[in-house]
Amino acid sequence: MVVHERDPYNAEPPRSALAGGPLTPADTFYSRNHGPVPEIDAASWRLALDGLVQRPLLLSLAELRERFQEHTVAATLQCAGNQRSGFTEIRDIPGEDPWGPCATSTARWTGVRLLDLLTAAGLKAGAEHIAFAAPDVSQLADPPQPYGASVPVAKAVHGEVLLAWTMNGAPLPRVHGAPLRVVVPGWIGARSVKWLQRITAQRKPSGNYFQATAYRLLPADADPAAVGAHEGISLGPVALNCAILRPDGTVRRIAGPAEIVGYAFAGDDRTVARVDVSVNGGRTWSQAGVDAPIGPWTWQYWRTTLDLPEGEVEITARAWDSTGAAQPESAAHLWNPKGYANNSWARLRLNCSR
Structure with missing residues (x-):
């Protein structure tokens, strides 16, 4: 832990x-x-x-x-x-x-x-x-x-x-x-x-x-x-959010194809409808596969395989829910003095080598 x-x-x-x-x-x-x-x-x-x-x-x-x-x-x-x-x-x-x-x-x-x-x-x-x-x-x-x-x-x-x-x-x-x-x-x-x-x-x-x-x-x-x-x-219902779980950023990665896995959670009585993933900081996006939830009140896993380029890489993920709402891009626009409800795009920085 x-x-x-x-x-x-x-x-x-x-x-x-x-x-x-x-x-x-x-x-x-x-x-x-x-x-x-x-x-x-x-x-x-x-x-x-x-x-x-x-x-x-x-x-x-x-x-x-x-x-x-x-x-x-x-x-x-x-x-x-x-x-x-x-x-x-x-x-x-x-x-x-x-x-x-x-x-x-x-x-x-x-x-x-x-x-x-x-x-x-x-x-x-x-x-x-x-x-x-x-x-x-x-x-x-x-x-x-x-x-x-x-x-x-x-x-x-x-x-x-x-x-x-x-x-x-x-x-x-x-x-x-x-x-x-x-x-x-x-x-x-x-x-x-x-x-x-x-x-x-x-x-x-x-x-x-x-x-x-x-x-x-x-x-x-x-x-x-x-x-x-x-x-x-x-604060009551959870705001739509997602995270990148694998890779986890703790070890140096080899450039090339890599499975990227994460969770997305819509909160309240909504479900996750779509997750997009980028390996170039959001310039281009690939749609991930999203698992069905195990119940109407749970997160959903998503996964995709993308080529990680050599050098510094930023993996970015964003989700949409069943109402058509999407995550906001920037945490800077959501900052508040108690640090609650950061549901901006998920980001993970890696260093990839050949």
Whole structure:
């Protein structure tokens, strides 16, 4: 893993580790944390569901399994700061981890649908947001507080949103949220709250620091230390993006035919329709083959074979989604003081010899 911080632990896999297949092993799955990973006794743990509901719930893990039907969803999670390193090449972003293109991973998640719990509790009129609370206290928040986030009811009642206890057919690892985590497919990973303890139906979005202040897209000239809560754009659905996984840029390449492999991810309920690849910095393009997704909420692999010229080579990739939207060319036009949502063209520089 490429470790950006050890306390809290934040790490992403190298490019080559994601090139092997559409599902990411748990020990290779990127890890984004805002505080220490909590130790939770699964036997005494309880999930509370309260707020604007007719029948508040308090459930053990065993009761969740007994009362509600089990569902499995394949979903890609992606950090909102994915590819922040492309921004730091333009201008420094103090205090933020320099994530590369691999703060992205895919798993099969098994658990219960959030919709089923909300139906059992009975949402009251006026409930417009579903908030999630966890026990991991973050010193990054002002003031320090446990992590929390929310999603609109319109997203929460979609059947793909899970409360998961299994990852790729095995018990959910502690670092990835055991005993229970939220999985919000198509949205930034910050909304898929780990170590879930409480769900609250409410009129307004969560007032937690990580919903109201962090994970918001600010104008390029804004001072993050001076802005107030709820300023900027609240990040939700993932923006269309792609990355080059192989070659990975770690070894000197031989000029000539080379297979180029990567991922593309459209986010929300969109799919990737096309990927173009260039080996001359975007002067000419070749259309890559794009694999079908393993589910409606996952990334898609793309691949092509192109001749790498001798000398300095820049491989560039760009994607289109099912709505016809395309990635923007330049990270410079997207730069923001927190380094979120860099979905500009993917670029990888190589030195090729004969």
